[in-house]
Amino acid sequence: MMHEKEIIRLRRKRIQSGESLYLDSYFKGKRRYEFLRLYLIPERTKADKLKNEQTLRLANTIKSKRLVELFNNKYGFSNEKPEVNLIQYIRLVMENKEKQGKTGIKSTFETLIYHLTKYRGERILLSDLDDRYTKGFVLYLSTAISRTSGKTLKTSSQHNIYTSLKTIVHQAIKDDLLTTDPTQSIDPPRMILPHKEFLTEEELKRLIQTPCSKEIVKRSFLFCCFTGLRISDVRELTWKKVIVEEQGVHINYRQKKTKIENYVPLSENAISVLPPKDDKSDSDPVFTLPPETTIRKTLKEWMTNAKIDKHITFHCGRHCIFSYSLKISSLYESLY
Template sequence: MIQYIEQVSNNKQKIGKNGVPGSLRMLIYHLKKYKGDRILLKDVDVKYLNGFVRYLSSAISANSGRQKRTLKQSTQHNIFASLKMIVHQAIKDELLAHDPTKSVDSPTTVQSHKEYLTESELKKLIATPSRNEVVKRSFLFCCFTGLRLSDVRNLTWNHITTGSDNQMQLNFRQKKTKIENYIPLSDNAISQLPEQHSSDSVFPLPSDNAIRETLKKWVSDSGISKHITFHCSRHTCGTLLLNSGVDIYTVKEILGHTDIGTTMQYAKVVDRTKRKAVNSIPPLY
């Protein structure tokens, strides 16, 4: 089975699904920890799968180091989803006759709360000085583009180009998914770009700890009581786009998601916001 997973991973990468190999490497790591690497596809039955779900519930993360952190519920869910994908692919390839995953309950996952900033809160932040202008500009830039911290940290002036319509845009490869993406730059995003200087880096950012401390002080000074991390800028972008009427598939492309299900989480946030808004009107009957 391990050899088959590696083959599927290579095939997915060849057709441009660059986010899949990373997920399958994690799957292989935990399958080996569970029962070794000698398992055959035909031996992946309900008993094997139920045992794997139990293993995942107490498994140690591959990246936890000495801390020995167990897997998050969402990670357990994603690993098992990868295994289900392999089983389904094996059925398509006529290597398995039936789907044993139908009789197995996947690891449960708790939908994490995605904190984000509203338009009025963004205006407060824009108006509030920060002790580090680069952190401020880069965070706001990500609120308007959806970039991750890793991508904005690696952003160079060569990534910013002018399209055939004379509009500025970003052309870059996402560090997390390895997928090529391009994002048209809005006036809001362009307004946060610094003047181009000799350095290749658009936003020469300090360490992650320095960013956290700067962001915490800046948010506090603006009067916003939410717990805002740098990644909240990405959540803010997705929520702002959907609240502005942008369709879910366009938001998926802007954020560079490989799965529409990930983007749908932002739609749920917007639905709650709309329901709260309409329920704020008192009874008039």
């Protein structure tokens, strides 16, 4: 049986990637385990050792908070906020999300850390995150300088940085390190949407009539124009997802970005730009596209040859949606 000073113990559980930290509580004959979602990694370098020290400090802070909460309830004292360093906490969240396979997280949170440090330094505590601090951070972002370009942050960058802070706040609430959301009542940085290029019907006709150095790029771009698909969805479209029925042809696919299942009837235009299936299997891709750099270069050359002086990307194409307004089936051999 534990003595009162050992009511809550910080323990470790060995896992494949290192050790998982958890709290083992025993009070009034009841045992409770709380896994902290904090992990120790093998110490191969000095940096690994430093990370583990930071993780243990945070784990012990949470342990102390649980003890305070326990004795508050026992003796009727008022609650106290845990003293957890904000920058340290962001780094730990970043590392845990990386372990979960979330790519791109490090760059996003490093940018947040950079600007939070510029704003108020590294010694800010989670418990100091209030409306005043958050409102001041939004004001700071409006004139902040990018750490990479040396220029004032774009409104989209300001919005993304603030969204990252909200992610941290919500995680801290889940971890019982914050009780309120200081970002809830604050207006986020307002985004000024950039001008979006698009193709007119006349320009699309010119593109169709203009040769392209890579036919598969031409067909896939026109397919986006006639269906509204993203290039990521076009890349993953297989012949199995192209369904031919008496009523017509449609595709069933799950959007890569939103994970939403979609049913899209194909117009004559969309069908006409599908490449020949020939002897391809159902698991083969419909459009075998080259790398992104090649696609951009090919599109630029194609636009220039068609006398279109616009910066057109696949994303522009998907917003055209010329599904039924233009008849072009005579320009391509229909697949069906």
